[in-house]
Amino acid sequence: METILIVEDDKTISMGLDYFLRQEGYNVLLADSFGETKKLINKNIDLVLLDLGLPDASGFDVFKYIKEIKDIPIIFLTAVDTEVNIVLGLDMGADDYITKPFKARELLSRIKKALRKDGKNNNNIIKIDNIEIDIKQAKVLKNGKDVMLTSLEYKILLILATNPNVVLTREQILSDIWDVNECFVNDNTLTVYIKRLREKIEDDKDSPKIIQTVRGIGYKIEI
Amino acid sequence: METILIVEDDKTISMGLDYFLRQEGYNVLLADSFGETKKLINKNIDLVLLDLGLPDASGFDVFKYIKEIKDIPIIFLTAVDTEVNIVLGLDMGADDYITKPFKARELLSRIKKALRKDGKNNNNIIKIDNIEIDIKQAKVLKNGKDVMLTSLEYKILLILATNPNVVLTREQILSDIWDVNECFVNDNTLTVYIKRLREKIEDDKDSPKIIQTVRGIGYKIEI
DNA sequence: ATTCATTTTCAAAAGTTTATAATATAGTAT
């Protein structure tokens, strides 16, 4: 089980995240200040969620401090656009950032992405039925044979596959693939991709076993 | 490991650079004034990033001072265009300059270029998959065997390889190879080179593993 | 200087991928 350290002084946010991440099967540690962070940093932590606006130190210092001690992924929680600009402009090496208010599901997906990249804590091959997804090589095999997916098809499959047994709404998938700030993409575009994905990976595209439709909500993959 | 001295009074910038460059595997020394610089200059330094707007001296004086003591590459960090003009106009002998705000990645690429030119330092072999690039000899090996690349093919490969895991836009690559002031080169020229490079270095040119296309943006090499 | 081979550049054609619109089908509620 992976452990996430949340460094955040706003209790409303940290408590909410705490609950949510525990639900999702993570260990959670909470720090509301730089001081607290120092006390906890030597625990076995796999990822840090770091609020940039702490009371007793600049998020930046906390970031440096953590990275000096441990090489673990850090995701910034930023309050305002100017902060985002700083993060981006300096290219500090944050593994990712997310602007408040954020959707828990979106954060979760970023956490998973960061942990996946970090390597050590995961097997890089997801198996669903007769399909294998090799995350490192970005390759998909069906019955051991290469399936050629376009980059978007692959992304959609990956999002579903890394959130197994969870129904993802169209909006969740859309917002995960077409970056939030990008122009809005036609909702039907997703439907079309799902169709093409099914043509490529399902044995019988007319009764899909891998990507299941959950009417009124979205899609899911069951393992 | 190479050491970079950052001479910069703006903490936001110097701290960010400090972190970023350490991440990239450099030793970093920080000086926020001419005085500090004098104290540090006798350390073993391979390159200097020099802010032109110091509080206690003109950047030019610092520049002259450093170059008298050590013949190491100096890259100017300039705040405004007028400063750029001065740098160019005086032809002071800066190895390069970069205007704030700059992208860390761009700076990194210039640092590498400057250090490479400088010769003595740097690890000279980049490995990607079954490809080895020997920078000193400007040689490329595939499975230990020589691959003959033309000079432009080599340059393109090198730019991508020295910026691994970063998507470089066509424009970035073009402007890096065909000096900015030169006549504009047809955008497709790059595409053609990428194709030929792939023919030479990829195992299967139809599903390239080394040079990856990022649709709508450019190309990248992942390590 | 001329020839020949190689490298570089360009333009057009062919091939892919992505986005959208229009239409058809299937599921749900009344």
Add this chain to the structure above:
DNA sequence: ATACTATATTATAAACTTTTGAAAATGAAT
């Protein structure tokens, strides 16, 4: 059964990449 809504399908347009081939430039060898 009917109307309504959500999803699936099909077709197509637009954007982007790759491929091809040929012209121009370069450079080495005679």
